[in-house]
Amino acid sequence: MAEVAFTQVQPWALVPQPHRVDRKAARDERDLYQDHFRYKRITRLPVECPPWVLGQELGWMIRSPVTMRMTPVEDIDFSMPEEEGLRPVASKIGRSELWRRGTDWIATRDTDWLRFHDFQTSAGWESMFLPNGYGTVEWRLGWSVRVPDRYFVLVIGGPIAELEVPVGVIPAKTVNAMTSPGGFSIAVAPRHPVSIRRGDPIARLVLLHPDSLQAAVAAPEASDA
Structure with a gap:
């Protein structure tokens, strides 16, 4: 039988639990x-x-580690030419919050909740939420999970209608490497203002056997008629 092991990386984290x-x-x-x-x-x-x-x-229910009110994320992806400063560019696009993602930037506005949940690590303060673009946000949950090699993890939405959780399938190699202070993360997209309390289920995690991704449809058998 395949075994899954959860580890609480941060003291505030709530590791997933089976729903009964x-x-x-x-x-x-x-x-x-x-x-x-x-x-x-x-x-x-x-x-x-x-x-x-x-x-x-x-599977296992993923629960919110904090109580908060989320609002939709209106974001813009942009790059900063060398001859221009960051703030003048932000002023041109009408966004106040700036997030560096790789070599480019994502700008948001009216999303103070993104900045309000920084958590402490041995390396300093880190953000629980990171804009991903397309109105989605990476939510760092403060726990890690180890699954058997060759398996996959499926992340699907929970019962909160206002909080969209894009379906994601993550291979074991990537899942088992999520051991940073932020732990495992999922993508979420609040489509309407929504209040969430600590402990509320926000998504579900399901273990997938590799055969479930490699299955093929058998050719229909010929009729005897």
Whole structure:
């Protein structure tokens, strides 16, 4: 059986946890209506459907390590010519927050929450959030994960409708190398203002066998007719 190991890199981090469906609570509510109400009923329970339960309990829930209010990110990618200063260029494009990504820059505005969650490391203060472009942000979560070689990790969205989480498939080599002070990171894109509390589920992490990415569709068998 494949094993996955999570490590808390930062003291504020919340390592992923498996999600478990509360079957007893659902059945208790069904029985309550049956025993005490004239009309109200729960005719069919999702918890009695094994495929639904397996889908709900698949993988591990990624939880927010902080309480905050996110707003959509309006960003612009730009480069800075050698003969021009950084601030004059920022003034021209009407953006106040500047982030260097590689050799170029990303500028944002009205996103103070990006700067408000710097965390302390042995090398100094680091940012929890880094703009990625296209309205997305890299969210550094403060924990690491080790998965078996040749496997992959699938990141999918959580239950918060306002917070888009682009689907991502990451190979084990990359996953296991995320051991910096920021730990594992995911991409998120707040499409509407949204308040998130520490501990709220924001995404899900699923382990993928390499066969799931290499599977091919078999040719249809010839009909006997």
